[in-house]
Amino acid sequence: MPNDSDDRGSRPRTARSYSTIIEATMAALRETGYHDLTIEGVAARAGVGKATVYRWWPTKPKLVVEAIRYSLDNQRPGQVPLVSDSGVVARELVRRIVDRMTSPVGRMIAAMSLDLYGDPEAAHELSAILETYRAKDIQVIFALISRGDLPHDVDPHVLIDIISGTALACVLVGRGARAALVDQLTDLVLEGRLPRTMTG
Amino acid sequence: MPNDSDDRGSRPRTARSYSTIIEATMAALRETGYHDLTIEGVAARAGVGKATVYRWWPTKPKLVVEAIRYSLDNQRPGQVPLVSDSGVVARELVRRIVDRMTSPVGRMIAAMSLDLYGDPEAAHELSAILETYRAKDIQVIFALISRGDLPHDVDPHVLIDIISGTALACVLVGRGARAALVDQLTDLVLEGRLPRTMTG
Amino acid sequence: MPNDSDDRGSRPRTARSYSTIIEATMAALRETGYHDLTIEGVAARAGVGKATVYRWWPTKPKLVVEAIRYSLDNQRPGQVPLVSDSGVVARELVRRIVDRMTSPVGRMIAAMSLDLYGDPEAAHELSAILETYRAKDIQVIFALISRGDLPHDVDPHVLIDIISGTALACVLVGRGARAALVDQLTDLVLEGRLPRTMTG
Amino acid sequence: MPNDSDDRGSRPRTARSYSTIIEATMAALRETGYHDLTIEGVAARAGVGKATVYRWWPTKPKLVVEAIRYSLDNQRPGQVPLVSDSGVVARELVRRIVDRMTSPVGRMIAAMSLDLYGDPEAAHELSAILETYRAKDIQVIFALISRGDLPHDVDPHVLIDIISGTALACVLVGRGARAALVDQLTDLVLEGRLPRTMTG
DNA sequence: GAGTAAACGAGACGGTACGTCGAGTCTTTTC
DNA sequence: GAAAAGACTCGACGTACCGTCTCGTTTACTC
Numbered sequence: 025m026p027n028d029s030d031d032r033g034s035r036p037r038t039a040r041s042y043s044t045i046i047e048a049t050m051a052a053l054r055e056t057g058y059h060d061l062t063i064e065g066v067a068a069r070a071g072v073g074k075a076t077v078y079r080w081w082p083t084k085p086k087l088v089v090e091a092i093r094y095s096l097d098n099q100r101p102g103q104v105p106l107v108s109d110s111g112v113v114a115r116e117l118v119r120r121i122v123d124r125m126t127s128p129v130g131r132m133i134a135a136m137s138l139d140l141y142g143d144p145e146a147a148h149e150l151s152a153i154l155e156t157y158r159a160k161d162i163q164v165i166f167a168l169i170s171r172g173d174l175p176h177d178v179d180p181h182v183l184i185d186i187i188s189g190t191a192l193a194c195v196l197v198g199r200g201a202r203a204a205l206v207d208q209l210t211d212l213v214l215e216g217r218l219p220r221t222m223t224g
Numbered sequence: 225m226p227n228d229s230d231d232r233g234s235r236p237r238t239a240r241s242y243s244t245i246i247e248a249t250m251a252a253l254r255e256t257g258y259h260d261l262t263i264e265g266v267a268a269r270a271g272v273g274k275a276t277v278y279r280w281w282p283t284k285p286k287l288v289v290e291a292i293r294y295s296l297d298n299q300r301p302g303q304v305p306l307v308s309d310s311g312v313v314a315r316e317l318v319r320r321i322v323d324r325m326t327s328p329v330g331r332m333i334a335a336m337s338l339d340l341y342g343d344p345e346a347a348h349e350l351s352a353i354l355e356t357y358r359a360k361d362i363q364v365i366f367a368l369i370s371r372g373d374l375p376h377d378v379d380p381h382v383l384i385d386i387i388s389g390t391a392l393a394c395v396l397v398g399r400g401a402r403a404a405l406v407d408q409l410t411d412l413v414l415e416g417r418l419p420r421t422m423t424g
Numbered sequence: 425m426p427n428d429s430d431d432r433g434s435r436p437r438t439a440r441s442y443s444t445i446i447e448a449t450m451a452a453l454r455e456t457g458y459h460d461l462t463i464e465g466v467a468a469r470a471g472v473g474k475a476t477v478y479r480w481w482p483t484k485p486k487l488v489v490e491a492i493r494y495s496l497d498n499q500r501p502g503q504v505p506l507v508s509d510s511g512v513v514a515r516e517l518v519r520r521i522v523d524r525m526t527s528p529v530g531r532m533i534a535a536m537s538l539d540l541y542g543d544p545e546a547a548h549e550l551s552a553i554l555e556t557y558r559a560k561d562i563q564v565i566f567a568l569i570s571r572g573d574l575p576h577d578v579d580p581h582v583l584i585d586i587i588s589g590t591a592l593a594c595v596l597v598g599r600g601a602r603a604a605l606v607d608q609l610t611d612l613v614l615e616g617r618l619p620r621t622m623t624g
Numbered sequence: 625m626p627n628d629s630d631d632r633g634s635r636p637r638t639a640r641s642y643s644t645i646i647e648a649t650m651a652a653l654r655e656t657g658y659h660d661l662t663i664e665g666v667a668a669r670a671g672v673g674k675a676t677v678y679r680w681w682p683t684k685p686k687l688v689v690e691a692i693r694y695s696l697d698n699q700r701p702g703q704v705p706l707v708s709d710s711g712v713v714a715r716e717l718v719r720r721i722v723d724r725m726t727s728p729v730g731r732m733i734a735a736m737s738l739d740l741y742g743d744p745e746a747a748h749e750l751s752a753i754l755e756t757y758r759a760k761d762i763q764v765i766f767a768l769i770s771r772g773d774l775p776h777d778v779d780p781h782v783l784i785d786i787i788s789g790t791a792l793a794c795v796l797v798g799r800g801a802r803a804a805l806v807d808q809l810t811d812l813v814l815e816g817r818l819p820r821t822m823t824g
Numbered sequence: 825g826a827g828t829a830a831a832c833g834a835g836a837c838g839g840t841a842c843g844t845c846g847a848g849t850c851t852t853t854t855c
Numbered sequence: 856g857a858a859a860a861g862a863c864t865c866g867a868c869g870t871a872c873c874g875t876c877t878c879g880t881t882t883a884c885t886c
Contacts, residue, residue, distance in 0.1 A: 182419035189393025216416025219382035582819035593789025616816025619782035634834040
């Protein structure tokens with residue numbers, strides 16, 4: 025919750041309204057998805073005047089971005105996959121990314137991203153959030169590099185784009201996510217082995 | 225324009241309205257993008273009653289899907305990348321896919337796909353269209369296989385998902401498309417070489 | 425049903441469509457009243473094209489007028505109140521007129537009449553129908569004159585307007601129809617006795 | 625403008641929108657009549673959002689009823705016919721009522737009354753308005769009684785129904801209003817003399 | 825404490841688009 | 856050549872949210 029600074033004699037932002045609005049936003053997102061989320065609905069659900077929402081989040085994507093950030097901050101640390109057997113860590117990384125993009129949250133983030141065309145400010149905030157996810161993934165990639173499972177100069181960002189993007193493409197534009205995808209991507213990442221047809 | 229079938233004795237669909245509506249849709253898409261496209265606006269632009277649009281395309285995605293199909297059907301054959309040097313063909317394939325996903329049309333398709341939640345019929349039609357693109361790409365992949373540039377049992381679909389998805393991820397969820405991407409993906413596809421950092 | 429006459433070589437007006445349309449109109453009138461009756465609904469109910477209705481009855485009031493005429497023609501002769509005791513005949517006349525104007529048909533006719541503003545042709549047909557009712561009433565009035573119950577030079581039309589109008593006013597603009605109305609009007613007509621308050 | 629009551633802390637109804645809407649309604653009524661009056665047209669004419677009209681008057685009759693009330697309240701007191709010669713007062717009363725029912729306003733009220741089927745709330749408000757007219761007429765009737773021109777126990781309501789109803793019947797259901805009507809009704813009211821035919 | 829100024833709930837406001845319905849006209853095929 | 860089916864343009868329906876605004880109230884700060 026940002027700066028409640030030194031305005032003289034004025035009432036600061038009510039803590040209550042901040043969190044109820046954000047929580048109402050999360051609840052609405054879960055129920056109706058990004059597209060059907062309305063500011064009016066959020067305000068009603070939070071028992072808050074519409075103007076109060078607009079005062080702090082002038083656009084819908086800004087509101088949703090903050091709701092996502094909030095829910096990330098307040099969620100448990102996120103169990104880092106413990107380093108164990110050789111291929112298992114990589115596989116776990118791939119699975120995690122694929123699951124993330126395939127889940128409703130993935131769709132939601134994609135939808136928002138498309139709605140951000142004329143709102144670079146919110147776009148920036150969204151990418152900052154995505155960095156949070158990404159940072160954790162990159163740590164795992166470094167671990168894989170240090171064990172020698174990946175080349176020392178691999179570009180972790182593009183690697184993540186490949187994994188998350190392939191998952192995204194299957195969902196948005198391709199033929200749906202398939203069980204084999206995690207295996208195929210793991211092979212690709214670890215061994216540079218291109219995906220083979222099943223019938224072989 | 226689909227089946228003007230065997231409804232006996234009734235006035236058939238006016239050819240004019242079909243094409244003006246579709247063309248108005250394309251024009252509006254180009255100007256305002258998918259999100260801000262309005263049935264009412266399309267009707268007005270086409271000089272047509274709103275009900276006429278709704279009669280044939282009960283939802284916005286259905287209308288857009290058909291507009292895309294129409295514009296694909298009526299566009300020139302699509303320059304097939306002539307087979308020349310060894311790596312050039314693969315590079316050209318990758319470039320084509322990346323450009324496609326990075327272009328406004330790519331965003332549009334992604335946006336539509338997200339709006340298709342709960343409209344499986346339109347979703348099916350959209351994927352049928354995407355197959356059109358995909359089929360051409362697969363032909364190129366087969367060419368690459370027969371020259372020995374790719375393993376004989378590679379899964380062309382997943383390959384395409386990898387390429388298009390990575391591009392999509394850069395645009396939607398990653399850090400923007402970069403010039404090097406085409407090279408990196410070409411290397412990945414041809415040699416299984418994971419992307420390296422520039423600073424190396 | 426008008427002339428299905430000697431136009432040679434042309435397909436005669438289908439008797440079926442004539443009566444089904446009229447009967448559908450009557451049914452719709454009974455169910456929804458004049459205001460909510462739609463040509464489209466009548467056509468659908470009759471299993472007939474909209475244009476077929478429009479061909480023969482270019483406006484809604486014209487259609488309704490004919491439906492009313494048809495239903496009058498096909499109803500039983502209408503029992504003429506037999507002449508009996510002195511005041512009874514007059515009272516029966518008043519009751520009949522009051523009932524007519526107070527019934528749903530009365531409202532319907534009034535509604536149609538208001539809808540006839542720019543359709544003098546239909547207005548003329550409607551008044552022709554109303555003459556049918558009126559002619560019977562006038563016969564009774566003549567009977568009353570010849571028995572000496574009414575002055576020999578009374579204007580029967582205005583008399584009927586007084587009776588029917590008073591009933592209409594109670595329903596449309598006044599305080600509702602009341603039981604005493606028939607008695608009061610009978611007194612007025614027979615004896616020129618103005619209505620008295622009940623509390624007297 | 626009705627109760628801007630005790631809703632605490634909420635923005636009160638804007639006075640401007642109230643009166644511009646009502647005045648736009650009156651203007652539209654004058655131009656197009658009741659049937660062709662459109663909520664959308666009223667909103668446009670008033671330079672107001674459609675929803676603002678619907679917020680306060682959920683149905684067309686409710687809006688029109690209020691417009692009529694407003695225009696009555698804001699019109700000059702209404703010239704009371706000064707008591708002068710014997711028959712003149714009664715004649716003036718009859719003329720006033722007949723004119724009222726024969727005028728466009730009369731048609732409008734009748735039309736609305738027919739549209740009120742199923743909207744008893746609005747019906748009640750309409751009749752309250754009509755009482756306003758009626759009350760003035762009743763005062764004149766009392767004046768006539770006290771001069772001995774009418775029986776002391778005459779029912780003023782039915783008397784008014786007779787006069788206004790006869791006029792209404794001529795317009796709606798009879799053979800049109802005629803000049804002699806005022807004379808005939810005056811005779812009927814003052815002397816109990818039934819209307820005679822002209823040719824006598 | 826008293827004053828004060830912004831935050832707040834409530835919701836009215838002018839708009840835009842929604843998706844539906846009916847009006848009245850027009851076009852094609854069938855009988 | 857009339858009838859049927861129904862496509863067409865048009866305009867209004869009543870609803871939902873948009874983003875802005877104006878209220879009256881509440882509340883934490885400063886003096």
